Amino acid sequence: MTKEMVCIVCPMGCRLTVTSADDTGTLNVIGNQCKRGEAYAIEEMTNPTRMLPTTMIIRGSLLKRLPVRTEKPIPKELIFEAMKKIDDVVVEAPIKRGDVVISNLLGTGVNVIASRSMKHI
Amino acid sequence: MTQYDIVVIGGGPAGLAAAVEAREQGAKSILVIERDRELGGILQQCIHNGFGLRVFNEELTGPEYAERFIDELEAMAIEYLLDTMVLEITQDRQIIISNSEKGIQIINAKSIVLAMGCRERTRGALAIPGYRPAGVFNAGTAQRYINVEGYMVGKRVVILGSGDIGLIMARRMTLEGAQVLAVAEIMPFSGGLTRNIVQCLDDYNIPLMLSHTITAIKGKDRVEGVVIQKVDQKMQPIPGTEIEYKCDTILLSVGLIPENELSRKAGIAIDPVTNGPVVNSNMETTIPGIFACGNVVHVHDLVDFVTEESRHAGNAAAKYVMDESRSNHKGTVIRTKAEEGVGYIVPQQIDMDSIDGKVALFMRVRNVYHNASLSVKLGGVEIKRVKHRHLAPGEMVRVDIDKQLIKETQAEMTVSVVLEEGRV
Structure with missing residues (x-):
């Protein structure tokens, strides 16, 4: 199996080609100009993760949406399920930046935290 | 009439950093509008x-980055006014403001920091043909509706422009x-x-169509579709390449314009390339005591750079308040000029008296270059x-020049792109 990707470790944007050997599954990376590019490609192939910033409903504050984010990156394939979960939760003001609004999101061990403070009005 | 040492116009990242830095440098009465x-x-x-990697050495969201500065501002008891519009500033640093609480007021400032930021180019600037249906938004406006106000703007979307706001x-x-x-x-x-x-x-498997533009918007009351066409090297649509998409929403991410109505009216010189005030190495405009920083001067790609530039402006404003003889337009001034391959340089003037150690030049190149050099000449x-x-136009470049390399001269300082094989 072969996959093409663009490296985002630095602004060079090397075009990487990753090939996995059919029998052993060993990954071979070409197109990278540094070692970090190879590590990035292997991480993307074996365990891609992303930070998820979004908003959730808040009541009792000036604004109706509270910006939140995952405390750490979560597996990429869980992004849409995580969005659904976050949509189902409503929080009440006041909220402090860094407050945990969902703990252990989808069993990942990663919390969702408030990205800003909001006063109660 | 109210009097302040420093009035900062704009409470975004530029204004916040300038105010905080000015207070740290000892400026007493500061007002942010x-x-x-x-x-x-x-x-x-x-x-x-993705914000804050340079300034805080960690990756923050926009609201997190803002709140850190707002917290500092509050802790320093710096005054600020919300819901307040500046109507006019004058050469002798009078500021006319208006809000619904107190009506029109006049404020006097020893020094002013312009930090009004920028706004988005609109459909009007592109002259896209067609009716004017609902569903055409600037990307940043849609971002505010969705992220702050909590309104979704559409279901099937085509985006014009691949700047960062459009991608985000x-x-x-x-x-x-x-x-x-x-x-x-x-x-x-x-x-x-x-x-x-x-x-x-x-x-998310969203296609990026390079060398393509929108040539028609369909629909009368609400957007119903859009025609995208390939363009030639002169950016003219190529007949026969039309692709029509059925969609209800179009987002435009087609550039930002520094917001300088106040600066122009005050008589501050504007650089026709950056659309921002001409500044010197102290971020001082062509009117003594009026400084400028952030996206009102030139559009930045990283807020971290805005913070650094604005701290520099806040520092200079505080020093000016304590000693007005520090203004520019006095000592030797060297002009900077963008040459082959370089679009613009900020600052446009280097004030030799005011630089300590080194001067930072910020610039954008005109094209994508691999293995090239920036050559600075005096x-x-x-x-x-x-x-x-x-090197790419989307990535601002900073070049630091040691003061000792700059001989005091009337000559210009130029920067050009040199490819390894020779000239551009």
Whole structure:
């Protein structure tokens, strides 16, 4: 199996080609100009993760949406399920930046935290 | 009539950093004037992560980055006004403001820092033919509706322009359940960061159509579709390449314009390339005591650079208040000039008396270059050459020049791109 990707470790944007050997599954990376590019490609192939910033409903504050984010990156394939979960939760003001609004999101061990403070009005 | 040492116009990242730095340098009475209902500016709607890697050495969201500065401002008891519009500033540093609470007021300032930021180019600037149906939004406006106000703007979306805001919104709309059909970019390359192309488009299989533009918008009351066409090297649509998409929403991410109505009316010289005030190495405009920083001067790609530049302006404003003889327009001034391959340079003037140690030049190149150098010359003689493996218009470049390399002269300082094989 072969996959093409663009490296985002630095602004060079090397075009990487990753090939996995059919029998052993060993990954071979070409197109990278540094070692970090190879590590990035292997991480993307074996365990891609992303930070998820979004908003959730808040009541009792000036604004109706509270910006939140995952405390750490979560597996990429869980992004849409995580969005659904976050949509189902409503929080009440006041909220402090860094407050945990969902703990252990989808069993990942990663919390969702408030990205800003909001006063109660 | 109210009197302040420093009045900062704009409570976004530039204004916040300038005010905080001015207080740290000993300025006593400082007022920040903000037209929105809260401080923080555009950062409040930029809920994505990626801010602060340079300034805080960690990756923050826009609201997190803003709140750190707002907290500092509050802790320093710096005064600010919200929901307040500045109507006019004058050469003798009078500021006319208006809000619904107190009506029109006049404020006197010893020094003013302009930090009004920028606004988005609109459909009108592009002259896209067709009716004017609902559903055509600037990407940043849609971002505010979705992230701050809590309104979704559409279900099937085409985005014009691949600057960072357009890319970020492609992902955001997708996560909120919309289908983003394509991002069209008239240039043969994207102006956005590679990281955003990968994580906002590639991750969600959204096609990026380079050298393509919108040539028609269909629909009368609401957008019903859009025609995208390939363009030739002169950016003219090529007949026969039309592709029609059925969509209800079009987002425009087609550039930002520094917001300088106040500066122009005050008589401050504006650089026709950056659309921002001409500044010296102290971030002082052509009117003594009026400084400028952030996106009102030139559009930045990283808020971290805005913070650094604005701290510099706040520092200079504080020093000016304590000693007005520190103003520019007195000592030797060297002009900077962008030459082959370079679009513009900020500052436009280097004030030799005011620089300590080194001067930082910020610039954008005109094209994508690999393995090229930036050559800095003074009076035609090269004084510095910096190699770059990669240069692109979307990535602002900073070149620091040691003061000792700059001989006091009437000559211009130029910067040009030199490819390894020779000239551009």
